[in-house]
Amino acid sequence: DGGITQSPKYLFRKEGQNVTLSCEQNLNHDAMYWYRQDPGQGLRLIYYSQIVNDFQKGDIAEGYSVSREKKESFPLTVTSAQKNPTAFYLCASSGMGFTESSYNEQFFGPGTRLTVL
Amino acid sequence: AQSVTQPDIHITVSEGASLELRCNYSYGATPYLFWYVQSPGQGLQLLLKYFSGDTLVQGIKGFEAEFKRSQSSFNLRKPSVHWSDAAEYFCAVGAYAGGGADGLTFGKGTHLIIQP
Numbered sequence: 001d002g003g004i005t006q007s008p009k010y011l012f013r014k015e016g017q018n019v020t021l022s023c024e025q026n027l028n029h030d031a032m033y034w035y036r037q038d039p040g041q042g043l044r045l046i047y048y049s050q051i052v053n054d055f056q057k058g059d060i061a062e063g064y065s066v067s068r069e070k071k072e073s074f075p076l077t078v079t080s081a082q083k084n085p086t087a088f089y090l091c092a093s094s095g096m097g098f099t100e101s102s103y104n105e106q107f108f109g110p111g112t113r114l115t116v117l
Numbered sequence: 118a119q120s121v122t123q124p125d126i127h128i129t130v131s132e133g134a135s136l137e138l139r140c141n142y143s144y145g146a147t148p149y150l151f152w153y154v155q156s157p158g159q160g161l162q163l164l165l166k167y168f169s170g171d172t173l174v175q176g177i178k179g180f181e182a183e184f185k186r187s188q189s190s191f192n193l194r195k196p197s198v199h200w201s202d203a204a205e206y207f208c209a210v211g212a213y214a215g216g217g218a219d220g221l222t223f224g225k226g227t228h229l230i231i232q233p
Contacts (some may be wrong), residue, residue, distance in 0.1 A: 004160075026149070033220055042207060043161075045220035058220050090160060105151060106221060108160035 002027045003108035011114045013085075017078040021076045021112045023091035032074035033106060036060060037088040041101050047087075049074055050096060059068065085116045119144040119210045123224035128190070130198050131232045138193040138227050140208030149211040150191040151221065152182055154204050161207065167191060203231045 003066025013019045016071045025032065031050045035043040045058030049068040068074055074093075079083045090111045095104040120143045130136050142148055149168055153161040165176025172184040182193045191208060205228050209221040 027213070031219075035220075035223075040225060042121075042223040042225040043209075043221075044223075048220050050219075056219070093162075105163055105166050108153075110160045111158070113151070 004091060004093055004107060006089075006112050008110040009110065009112060013110055013114070016080045018080060019078050019085075019114065021078070021089055021091075021114070023074045023076065023109060024080065025072055025074075025091075025093045025107075025109075025113055026070075027093055027107065029093035029107075031094045031104075032068070033092040033094075034058075034064070034066065034074070034076045035090045035092065037090060037111075046076065049054050079110060085114060088113050118206060119148070119212055119222045120221055121208050121210050121224035123206075123208055123227050125227045125231065126225070127228045129230040129232055132200055133197050133208070136193075136195045136198045136202070136229070138206050138208075138229070140193065140224060141189050142191060142210045143189065144210055144212065145211070148191075150182075150195050151209040151211065152176065152180070152191075153207045153209060154178075155207065155226075156204050162233045164193070164206075198229075198231055200231045200233070203229055205229070 007022045033048040034046040037043050046064050047066045049055035059072050065077045091109040092106040094106045122141045124139050134167045145174050151166045152164040155161050164180045167174050175181050180195050184191050192222045205226045207226045208224045
């Protein structure tokens with residue numbers, strides 16, 4: 001089955017430690033995204049990547065880093081510089097629509113809940 | 118920059134009753150609009166989308182939405198809700214970026230409660 005996997009589902013870390021969240025997709029999608037979800041805040045875009053070895057900052061990139069060495073993988077590192085890292089993190093992917101009529105919707109993984117103690 | 122407003126944080130509906138969830142967007146060009154549903158602790162599932170054409174779009178699970186450009190709205194409707202519809206609903210808008218899709222802008226969500 002094609003889809004997006006995120007691991008682990010729950011993650012606990014001590015304050016001041018960096019932590020990396022995994023996101024893998026086998027949908028052959030070019031674009032991948034990371035969102036952060038807080039209660040009552042909806043989803044906010046952290047980073048996105050439209051092609052291997054390239055990525056762009058979203059609305060709340062401070063304190064986060066990403067890499068895109070392979071098409072199917074887009075790991076997110078939450079660094080110690082992120083002031084309030086406890087949240088639910090969602091990864092998504094989509095195809096690339098090169099015309100307005102072929103705009104692609106995003107497919108989401110099951111999420112990782114990060115708790116910083 | 119685009120934005121999305123979902124005016125209702127919580128909505129309570131009796132099982133079998135009709136439902137309408139409101140969504141207003143702000144975007145200078147033609148918007149790409151989506152409704153997603155999220156069960157507790159899960160990822161998001163796409164209900165329906167609007168890109169162009171017919172302003173009334175049909176989605177999965179019996180949902181539909183109507184795009185009204187004059188009102189900048191994209192409200193979600195269902196004629197008869199089931200207890201399994203209880204979830205968080207998100208409206209989102211996307212902007213076409215040359216070369217492909219970039220990130221979506223989401224509303225803060227509406228929590229739907231179904232009364233027996």
